[in-house]
Amino acid sequence: MMLTKSDVTNILDVIIKIIEDNRQYLTDLDAAIGDADHGINLDRGFKAVRDKMTQFLDKDIGTILKNVGMVLVSTVGGASGPLYGTFFMRMGNAVSGKSVLDENDIVAMFEAGLSGIKERGKAQFGDKTMIDAMEPALNELKKALSEGRNLKEAIGAAANAAYNGVLMTKDIAAKKGRASYLGERSIGHQDPGATSAYLMIKTVADYVDKLQQ
Amino acid sequence: MKKLINNPEEVVKEMVTGLLYAYPTYLKKLDNVDVVVRKTSPVEGKVGLVSGGGSGHEPAHAGYVGKGMLDAACLGAVFTSPTPDQIYEAIKAVDGGKGVLLIIKNYTGDVMNFEMAKEMAEMDGIKVSEVIVNDDVAVENSTYTQGRRGIAGTVFVHKIAGAKAEEGAELEEVKEVAEKVIKNLRSMGMAFTPCTVPAAGKPSFTLDEDEIEIGIGIHGEPGTHREKIKSAKEIVAELMDKIVADLPFNDADEVALMVNGLGATPLSELFIANKEVNEYLVGKNINVYKTFVGEYMTSLEMSGFSITLLKLDEELKALLDASADTPAFKQL
Numbered sequence: 001m002m003l004t005k006s007d008v009t010n011i012l013d014v015i016i017k018i019i020e021d022n023r024q025y026l027t028d029l030d031a032a033i034g035d036a037d038h039g040i041n042l043d044r045g046f047k048a049v050r051d052k053m054t055q056f057l058d059k060d061i062g063t064i065l066k067n068v069g070m071v072l073v074s075t076v077g078g079a080s081g082p083l084y085g086t087f088f089m090r091m092g093n094a095v096s097g098k099s100v101l102d103e104n105d106i107v108a109m110f111e112a113g114l115s116g117i118k119e120r121g122k123a124q125f126g127d128k129t130m131i132d133a134m135e136p137a138l139n140e141l142k143k144a145l146s147e148g149r150n151l152k153e154a155i156g157a158a159a160n161a162a163y164n165g166v167l168m169t170k171d172i173a174a175k176k177g178r179a180s181y182l183g184e185r186s187i188g189h190q191d192p193g194a195t196s197a198y199l200m201i202k203t204v205a206d207y208v209d210k211l212q213q
Numbered sequence: 214m215k216k217l218i219n220n221p222e223e224v225v226k227e228m229v230t231g232l233l234y235a236y237p238t239y240l241k242k243l244d245n246v247d248v249v250v251r252k253t254s255p256v257e258g259k260v261g262l263v264s265g266g267g268s269g270h271e272p273a274h275a276g277y278v279g280k281g282m283l284d285a286a287c288l289g290a291v292f293t294s295p296t297p298d299q300i301y302e303a304i305k306a307v308d309g310g311k312g313v314l315l316i317i318k319n320y321t322g323d324v325m326n327f328e329m330a331k332e333m334a335e336m337d338g339i340k341v342s343e344v345i346v347n348d349d350v351a352v353e354n355s356t357y358t359q360g361r362r363g364i365a366g367t368v369f370v371h372k373i374a375g376a377k378a379e380e381g382a383e384l385e386e387v388k389e390v391a392e393k394v395i396k397n398l399r400s401m402g403m404a405f406t407p408c409t410v411p412a413a414g415k416p417s418f419t420l421d422e423d424e425i426e427i428g429i430g431i432h433g434e435p436g437t438h439r440e441k442i443k444s445a446k447e448i449v450a451e452l453m454d455k456i457v458a459d460l461p462f463n464d465a466d467e468v469a470l471m472v473n474g475l476g477a478t479p480l481s482e483l484f485i486a487n488k489e490v491n492e493y494l495v496g497k498n499i500n501v502y503k504t505f506v507g508e509y510m511t512s513l514e515m516s517g518f519s520i521t522l523l524k525l526d527e528e529l530k531a532l533l534d535a536s537a538d539t540p541a542f543k544q545l
Contacts, residue, residue, distance in 0.1 A: 027413055035292050035432040036410055036417045044290070073329070077267075077293040079322035082329055120325055176321060185435070 001151040003101040007207070008061050012053070012068065014203050016046040022199055029192040033174065033185075038080060038192040045076035045084070060099055065092030065109075080193060083117050083130065090116035103151055110138050121176060128174035128186065130193035137162040137201050152208050159205035162198040169194045214414045221411040225268045225288055232275055236540045239279050247288040247295070248303045249275040254284055260378040260387045261285070261307030263300065264316040264371060266323055267292040269410070270431055273368065273510040276541025282375035283316075283539070291410050291513070292432040294322040300330030304339060312340030312384035314391065316370055318363030319347040320432075342384055344391040346370050348400040348521065350459045351428030351437050362430050365473040365510040366398040366521040369533070372542065376535035390532065394523065399459050401452045402519030404429045404436065404475065408512055427451065431475070431512045431519075445482070449489035452520050457497060462522060467502045468494075469533055471521040476511035478518050483507070486518055502530060509541075 019026075019042050026039030049071045056067040065088050073085030094112035095105050114134050118124060125135045140161035144154035169191035173184050218224055229247055233240055240249050248265075255261060264274050265287030274286035284307035287295035304313045313334070317327045324345060331341045348366030374391040382390075404426045407416040410433060417433030420426060425448070428437030462468065472487045474480070487506050494501060502525055510519075525533065537544045 031413070031417055033435075035434045036413050037290070037293055040410075040412045041290070041293055074296045074298040077289045077296050077322065077326065079294075079320075079325055081294075081296055081322070082325040120329075121321070185437075 001103070001208075001211070003106070003208075005061050005064070005099050007211070008064065008101070009053070009057065011204055011207050012049070012064075014207060015200050016050050018199050018203050019043050019046045019196070022196070026192050026196055029190055029195055033189045034192065037078060038196065041076045041078050041080055042084070042196055045072045045081065048072075048075040060097050061101060062092045062094075062096035062098055065089070065095070068092070079121070080130075080196070083121055083193075086116040086120045087113040103145055103154075106151070107138075107142055107145065110134075110141065114138055123176040126172065127176040128169050128172050128191045128194070129176050130191070130197040132169050132191065133162040133165040133194040133197040133201065136165045152211070155201075155205045155208045159198070159202045162201045166190060166194045166198045214409050214411070216409070216411055218411055221414070224411050225290055228268065228271075229275075229288060232540075239540050240275065243302050243306055246299045246302045248285055248299055248306065249278055249288065250285040250303065250306050251278055251280075251283075254307050255309040256284065256307075257309045258311060258381060259284075259309045260311045260382065260384050261304070261309055261313040262316060262371070262375055262378055262387075263287065263303045263307060263313055264367070265289065265295050265300065265303070266318055266320075267294060267432065269408075269513045270510050272508065272541030274371075277368065277371045277375075277539050279537070279539030279542075281379050281535060281537030281539070281544070282371045282542060291412065294320065294326045297326050297329035297333060300327055301333045304330060304334040304341060305337070308339050312342065314374060314378070314384060314387050315341060315343040316367065316374065316391065317343055317345050318367055319345045319360055320362065340384055342388045344370065344374075344388060344395060346395055346398070348395070348398040349430065350399050350401050350455050351430075364400050364402060364431050364521075365471060365519045366400040366523065368471065368505075368509045368542070369398060369469060369521065369523045370394050372537060373529060373532040375537065376532040379535065390528070394529065397460065397524040397529070398521065399456045399462075400471075400519050400521040401456050402429050402431070402436075402473075402475065402517060403427045403448060403452060404512075404515050404517030405442075406477065406516040408433045408476065408515035410513070426517075429512075429515075429517065431510060433512060433515065445485050446489050449486055449493060449520070453490060453493045456520060456522055457499070460522075460524060462497070462499050462524060464498045465500070467500045467525045467530070469503045469505070469523040469525055469529075470494075470501050471505040471509060471523075472507075473505075473510055473519045473521065474508040475515040475517040475519065476508065477514045477516040480507065483518060486520070490520055503533060
């Protein structure tokens with residue numbers, strides 16, 4: 001199963017919509033343990049992506065993703081700007097010049113994106129950040145593919161793993177980000193960054209699930 | 214939400230416009246980015262000082278752009294750090310050939326965005342150094358590697374590093390004195406009421422009528438714990454106990470003191486707090502060399518205040534006393 005360039009841009013369109021729909025939800029999650037702007041900031045960034053996308057829509061998938069990353073970095077601000085910006089830029093780098101993506105490309109870009117986030121944020125799994133959704137998703141994706149399951153099933157499993165990662169963030173204290181200042185008080189609250197990461201992964205899974213192939 | 218705004222999305226843009234109308238002789242704005250720089254930028258032969266952060270802390274940071282303090286302030290969205298491209302433009306605009314010092318408050322987003330900008334400017338061959346302010350003792354017992362937040366004490370870093378740069382010091386020397394300030398700087402704050410970020414439209418946390426939040430930051434984020442309301446004397450004592458014990462400040466130390474309002478506490482109450490702080494310090498035989506009472510780094514309309522102590526030596530005293538002329542901080 002392959003993803004074409006139009007699949008990628010369709011997925012981006014849905015992500016823009018999902019972030020818009022969840023703007024208040026993500027902001028409310030952030031209000032409990034952070035500074036109440038996660039949804040607002042991401043929505044501002046993805047709206048800018050929507051506005052600027054026509055400028056790079058004729059390029060290859062790698063260039064499109066790199067441009068998405070640059071728009072996010074220059075419009076989101078906060079911590080999620082450089083983190084998601086780096087994520088998309090690194091994903092773009094990993095699939096430079098490509099017009100279709102196979103399973104290996106998808107794993108490679110996700111891997112590159114996640115390691116970019118870890119470097120930029122100096123965080124790891126269990127710190128109550130977006131990594132808590134992304135890392136289990138990547139691990140599950142690789143595992144499912146290595147077991148011979150198809151891309152639909154593998155991405156579906158990855159989205160479930162991301163969701164479990166989000167639930168896990170409720171039970172742990174934050175070690176990174178503004179929520180870390182609350183220490184033990186952050187326990188019981190779901191991490192907004194992990195939640196937005198899950199929403200994006202779930203969007204990809206739902207899209208791939210509907211593909212007729 | 215009842216606010217004097219037109220549109221939540223336009224708050225920063227319109228605020229900057231109004232700021233420039235107010236201080237045309239001090240400030241100019243860079244094209245296409247929310248960066249305010251000295252009218253005379255770049256100042257040849259002087260290390261450039263760039264700071265900034267989210268908006269909503271006025272008069273920080275743009276209010277401190279001017280002679281003896283900052284060369285540029287980068288204005289992020291409300292309570293959101295500025296973006297790397299903005300900071301990069303600021304660095305380029307103020308580099309007078311001796312390099313640029315970034316004064317960053319220790320928040321994940323601020324550090325990441327400033328560091329990305331630093332990498333971009335270094336690729337252009339500009340010398341860039343950074344210092345990270347972390348004066349808030351509220352989270353002193355945190356085991357988290359993240360470290361402490363930077364709050365109102367940052368204004369002392371702007372002042373003293375600014376004075377050093379104005380003397381014509383080299384980048385390394387300016388950085389060194391900024392780090393000396395940070396090492397000797399401790400603050401802590403509390404809130405009576407939360408604030409409302411315009412784009413969010415509702416308060417960032419809720420407090421009962423008789424509750425106060427201790428150890429808050431400057432972004433409407435909740436503090437370390439919640440208590441029942443008590444007297445000004447008791448509140449000051451609680452904050453001072455933590456601040457003084459932390460460095461620690463000792464008998465016969467000389468300090469600069471800042472009692473900083475967070476946006477909605479009247480000056481009368483800040484002076485009451487200042488009375489309590491001074492009496493507390495007399496009890497410890499710590500001498501106040503210079504006092505600043507007012508709104509230096511606010512948190513929108515949050516009601517509450519923070520206390521900052523900076524332990525001084527002769528060098529810091531002289532630089533603190535040096536003249537400064539900015540919209541929000543004037544000293545002859």
